[in-house]
Amino acid sequence: MTSLEAIGHVVHAAGDAPIVASLGHPAYDLFGAGDRPANFYTWGSMGLASSIGLGLALAQPGLRVHVLDGDGSLLMNLGSLATIGWKRPANFVLIVLDNERYATTGGQDTATAHGADLEAAARAMGFTSCVTVRSADALAESLAQTTKASAPALSERRESKGPWMIVVKVQESAPTAKPPLDCVFIKQRFMAAIGCAEPATAGERP
Amino acid sequence: MCDGLYAAGSRDVVYVPDNPLSHVLGVLEDTYRDVTTTIATREEEAFGIAAGLYLGGRRPTVMLQSSGLGNSLNALGSLLLPYQIPVLVIVSMRGDAGEWNAAQVPLGRAVAPICDALGLPVAVAETPETTAATVQLVGQTAFGTRIPGVCQLPRRVTMPPKPAA
Numbered sequence: 093m094t095s096l097e098a099i100g101h102v103v104h105a106a107g108d109a110p111i112v113a114s115l116g117h118p119a120y121d122l123f124g125a126g127d128r129p130a131n132f133y134t135w136g137s138m139g140l141a142s143s144i145g146l147g148l149a150l151a152q153p154g155l156r157v158h159v160l161d162g163d164g165s166l167l168m169n170l171g172s173l174a175t176i177g178w179k180r181p182a183n184f185v186l187i188v189l190d191n192e193r194y195a196t197t198g199g200q201d202t203a204t205a206h207g208a209d210l211e212a213a214a215r216a217m218g219f220t221s222c223v224t225v226r227s228a229d230a231l232a233e234s235l236a237q238t239t240k241a242s243a244p245a246l247s248e249r250r251e252s253k254g255p256w257m258i259v260v261k262v263q264e265s266a267p268t269a270k271p272p273l274d275c276v277f278i279k280q281r282f283m284a285a286i287g288c289a290e291p292a293t294a295g296e297r298p
Numbered sequence: 299m300c301d302g303l304y305a306a307g308s309r310d311v312v313y314v315p316d317n318p319l320s321h322v323l324g325v326l327e328d329t330y331r332d333v334t335t336t337i338a339t340r341e342e343e344a345f346g347i348a349a350g351l352y353l354g355g356r357r358p359t360v361m362l363q364s365s366g367l368g369n370s371l372n373a374l375g376s377l378l379l380p381y382q383i384p385v386l387v388i389v390s391m392r393g394d395a396g397e398w399n400a401a402q403v404p405l406g407r408a409v410a411p412i413c414d415a416l417g418l419p420v421a422v423a424e425t426p427e428t429t430a431a432t433v434q435l436v437g438q439t440a441f442g443t444r445i446p447g448v449c450q451l452p453r454r455v456t457m458p459p460k461p462a463a
Contacts, residue, residue: 112350132353136376140346143338144377147350147358150334151310155354171339175347179336275380279353288355293442 093228094265095189099125099160101228102187105235106130106158110148110286113160114141116196118189120267122160129285133271133278139168142176142186149181155286156183156238163190163204170213177218182253185238186214187260190224195264214257224259234258299388299423299451300325302430304333306437308359308386310351312336312344316363316390318456341366345373348385357441359386364393364450365405367412374416374446382444386437387418389450396453413448420448426455 103126112132113119119133145159192205215222225231338344348358393406413420423429440447
């Protein structure tokens with residue numbers, strides 16, 4: 093499965109729900125798989141996609157928040173897993189596109205090519221549901237679990253709740269398109285799409 | 299300080315612990331029960347969480363020690379500033395007058411020049427009596443202009459010397 097195919101499944105499962113993408117190939121492939129207003133593309137801040145997603149999940153508990161991270165990016169901010177495990181937002185889905193490479197910067201190995209296990213790390217930090225998948229069917233099944241558990245009618249049954257970690261072992265798909273570069277446009281379109289439209293500044297006086 | 303951030307409309311504090319501010323979370327829990335707090339493992343992470351809170355319609359505050367500003371620079375430079383995501387930043391100073399630890403001095407001295415280089419406005423809470431008003435103004439300016447604003451709390455305010463006997 094390529095990264096682009098994997099993200100296509102995430103976009104399909106997310107419906108109208110927000111997706112926060114780490115910079116580089118995760119963001120490029122999210123744009124390629126389906127540009128939509130509820131996509132938040134980062135152009136910098138490597139490592140922080142899961143933190144941005146955590147803040148959003150805490151601010152909006154009624155939204156199911158998806159984060160597309162890379163293995164290299166998550167390795168840069170592993171402490172984030174501990175904070176997410178502490179706050180334990182039930183509406184948080186962390187999808188790690190693990191190609192075992194720093195693909196955006198030339199394909200150097202990451203530690204996951206040499207045994208680092210991000211699923212085990214998330215479990216150790218208190219994520220409630222953690223899985224590593226290698227096929228499109230297994231990914232679709234894992235994503236379906238997060239959707240079921242979020243449905244209010246099912247909430248009283250013993251469906252699993254987040255935070256979820258889905259590590260997807262992927263091959264590179266050499267992105268050919270890039271998302272909009274205008275950061276403020278990305279932000280304002282995203283906030284409006286998730287029901288938190290950024291108000292015009294009002295020149296507040298003390 | 300809590301009065302000031304509350305008056306600026308902030309109901310979310312993301313925090314990496316610091317000794318002079320150690321009682322702040324207790325005050326927030328006792329007095330401002332609608333303020334949520336999150337302890338981050340690292341200051342850069344705190345700014346990421348704050349950015350997500352803002353995207354979700356909140357007005358976040360990040361509290362950190364001056365040394366932690368060094369851990370935050372890429373988040374400020376490549377996320378908050380280009381996306382115009384405002385955060386009220388409260389920096390508990392180390393390395394200024396009253397410091398005993400040489401390891402705190404270089405970053406403490408660098409706080410104002412770093413903020414200047416990034417284009418972050420800085421205000422200093424000069425006295426305990428004016429701290430709430432300064433924090434409030436920095437917050438209102440940040441959320442009104444969508445530029446993160448920094449309020450420095452000097453050591454002479456957070457850890458005033460005991461009067462000579």
